[in-house]
Amino acid sequence: MPVERLVEKWTSSVNEVVIGASSSEGGKRSRVVKLGGQSAMPFLSEEGPIPNLPSIAMEVLDTQPKEWPDCLVEPFKDVINNPVKWAKKCQDEYKAEAICLRLLGAHPENKNTPIDETVNLVKELKSSVSLPLIIWGCGNNEKDNQLFPAISQALKGEKCLLGTATQDNYKILAATCLADGHNIIAESPLDINICKQLNILLLDMEMPNNRIVIFPSTGALGYGFEYSYSIMERTRLAALGGDKTMAYPMVAVVSNEVWKTKEAKASESEMPMWGKAAERAIMWESTTAIGFLLAGADLLIMYHPKAIELTRNYINQMTVSQSVSRSAGQLTG
Amino acid sequence: MLVIGERINGMFNAVRKAIETKDKKVIQDIAKKQVQAGAKMLDVNVGPAAADDVAAMQWLVETIQEVVDVPLAIDSAKPPVIKAGLKTCKKKPLINSTTGEMEKLTTLVGLAKEYNAGLLGLTMDEKGIPDSAQSRLEIGLRILAVAMEAGIPTDDIHLDPVFLPVKFGQAQIPIILQTIKDLKALSDPAPKTVCGLSNTSQGCLDRSIINRTILVMALAWGLDEAIADPLDKELMDAMITAELLLNKFIYCDSYLTAYRKAF
Numbered sequence: 001m002p003v004e005r006l007v008e009k010w011t012s013s014v015n016e017v018v019i020g021a022s023s024s025e026g027g028k029r030s031r032v033v034k035l036g037g038q039s040a041m042p043f044l045s046e047e048g049p050i051p052n053l054p055s056i057a058m059e060v061l062d063t064q065p066k067e068w069p070d071c072l073v074e075p076f077k078d079v080i081n082n083p084v085k086w087a088k089k090c091q092d093e094y095k096a097e098a099i100c101l102r103l104l105g106a107h108p109e110n111k112n113t114p115i116d117e118t119v120n121l122v123k124e125l126k127s128s129v130s131l132p133l134i135i136w137g138c139g140n141n142e143k144d145n146q147l148f149p150a151i152s153q154a155l156k157g158e159k160c161l162l163g164t165a166t167q168d169n170y171k172i173l174a175a176t177c178l179a180d181g182h183n184i185i186a187e188s189p190l191d192i193n194i195c196k197q198l199n200i201l202l203l204d205m206e207m208p209n210n211r212i213v214i215f216p217s218t219g220a221l222g223y224g225f226e227y228s229y230s231i232m233e234r235t236r237l238a239a240l241g242g243d244k245t246m247a248y249p250m251v252a253v254v255s256n257e258v259w260k261t262k263e264a265k266a267s268e269s270e271m272p273m274w275g276k277a278a279e280r281a282i283m284w285e286s287t288t289a290i291g292f293l294l295a296g297a298d299l300l301i302m303y304h305p306k307a308i309e310l311t312r313n314y315i316n317q318m319t320v321s322q323s324v325s326r327s328a329g330q331l332t333g
Numbered sequence: 334m335l336v337i338g339e340r341i342n343g344m345f346n347a348v349r350k351a352i353e354t355k356d357k358k359v360i361q362d363i364a365k366k367q368v369q370a371g372a373k374m375l376d377v378n379v380g381p382a383a384a385d386d387v388a389a390m391q392w393l394v395e396t397i398q399e400v401v402d403v404p405l406a407i408d409s410a411k412p413p414v415i416k417a418g419l420k421t422c423k424k425k426p427l428i429n430s431t432t433g434e435m436e437k438l439t440t441l442v443g444l445a446k447e448y449n450a451g452l453l454g455l456t457m458d459e460k461g462i463p464d465s466a467q468s469r470l471e472i473g474l475r476i477l478a479v480a481m482e483a484g485i486p487t488d489d490i491h492l493d494p495v496f497l498p499v500k501f502g503q504a505q506i507p508i509i510l511q512t513i514k515d516l517k518a519l520s521d522p523a524p525k526t527v528c529g530l531s532n533t534s535q536g537c538l539d540r541s542i543i544n545r546t547i548l549v550m551a552l553a554w555g556l557d558e559a560i561a562d563p564l565d566k567e568l569m570d571a572m573i574t575a576e577l578l579l580n581k582f583i584y585c586d587s588y589l590t591a592y593r594k595a596f
Contacts, residue, residue, distance in 0.1 A: 192583055193583065193584050193585045193586070194585070195585075196583055196584075196585035196591060197585035197586050197587060197591075200585060200587045200590060200591050200594065201587075203594060204590075234583070238582065238583050242595070242596060243582055243583065243595045243596070244594060244595045244596070245585075245591050245594055245595040246583065246595070
């Protein structure tokens with residue numbers, strides 16, 4: 001007897017945000033990354049069109065990382081002290097879709113790298129790497145507000161993704177992104193009401209709908225992941241249900257959230273019962289990433305090439321199985 | 334909730350004069366203002382004084398559609414006038430309105446079918462407005478049954494429990510509120526529920542606060558749509574706040590602005 005398939009139909013779609021500008025659009029990027037645009041929950045392409053698959057950006061730090069476990073240093077060991085070479089390796093060898101430069105060293109409590117040094121790094125990155133660029137600030141409001149106008153100007157025309165704007169500190173970054181044609185990351189602290197409020201504040205500054213990406217804050221598997229998951233899912237359900245102020249693509253930071261957890265960092269001698277450290281850590285990153293894909297993330301920021309490969313395989317499998325089940329038509333039982 | 338703007342009605346002097354003198358600008362301004370204020374559908378009524386009401390309806394619909402693209406509720410007691418409006422509509426219209434009286438009901442169900450229109454049904458009939466929830470429900474069911482038999486989906490039926498002026502039918506108000514909830518349970522998918530909001534305050538001194546309050550109460554009982562004045566900002570704010578408290582959308586500090594941007 002045929003079983004009726006219950007398929008949700010949505011009235012609205014997520015805004016599409018394009019990161020990167022090719023030469024025809026006045027930039028120098030060899031490709032662009034398109035986020036969002038869908039009228040369906042993750043991978044449920046029967047509900048509505050999903051024009052863009054989720055993208056994965058590889059994260060590069062502006063300063064040599066400390067306390068990274070061996071298995072994470074290994075893929076980058078020859079370039080880890082040089083962010084530009086590191087990014088180039090991600091592009092050429094690991095086939096990254098985009099590069100996310102995190103300005104960790106610029107933080108006053110880290111190396112407090114001078115503004116011009118950071119701007120020079122960004123300029124060098126822009127000319128050495130042809131992938132779309134994401135620049136993630138140090139998180140110190142004062143320093144970020146000094147850095148971003150200069151960085152944004154240096155990247156003008158490249159349609160980068162810059163972040164993050166928060167409810168208490170969004171005006172300078174928003175004005176800068178508007179002036180130089182970049183997209184903006186709107187960060188909220190695991191709070192859907194603040195997430196929505198910040199979107200309104202950005203819209204009030206006349207930030208166009210197709211240039212906002214939501215960062216709802218992310219936690220690794222076992223470390224608050226479920227809070228992020230439920231907020232992302234509610235955000236997406238609201239967007240598909242017609243709330244235009246929530247209809248933006250979402251980014252999940254998997255990289256540093258995962259690799260600071262005990263499960264990713266503990267050595268085999270510390271935790272002999274947990275199996276091989278490298279396998280465990282990579283699984284922790286890819287499993288967290290997949291969780292965020294299911295919550296609705298459109299962009300993942302990740303570290304380990306192997307974890308990225310596993311996550312890409314998952315995306316491909318989910319997409320293939322969808323088209324197979326579509327062509328199979330109605331389920332019969 | 335869906336607000337159906339009530340301002341294009343020949344009972345208003347400005348509209349009556351504009352119809353008489355074929356002054357498009359007056360009508361188009363009212364149409365645009367209502368849509369900007371949040372109306373998702375506009376009611377169109379030529380009023381009782383129009384000389385040629387069929388031609389007037391056609392002119393009104395054409396005039397409105399030149400400047401806004403929301404669907405229209407064609408409001409008349411006369412089927413030929415309704416037909417003239419339906420014929421001219423570009424977007425799926427709503428017929429406003431039938432009652433449970435069989436002859437009228439059959440005619441208007443026929444028109445709804447012919448023009449793929451929604452149908453607003455008042456829960457009253459040739460005997461007048463019932464004074465019990467039960468009788469209102471019976472008429473609602475009759476309207477649904479005739480419409481369903483003609484192949485009109487139940488969610489294209491908009492049932493109106495007929496709000497009475499508090500001045501003349503105070504005891505009826507709680508019954509009417511209860512009826513909203515019961516009407517929703519008549520079919521699956523449920524019919525839409527709608528009301529002519531300003532009826533409640535007819536003849537009263539403080540109309541605005543009465544309209545606001547009954548709207549909020551009716552929303553809590555499951556009202557989906559209201560024929561109301563979207564230019565009454567406090568009314569719209571009350572509606573948005575009621576929807577917020579009913580968990581229809583996600584809160585943020587600027588939720589009034591957010592709602593107007595979002596929906």
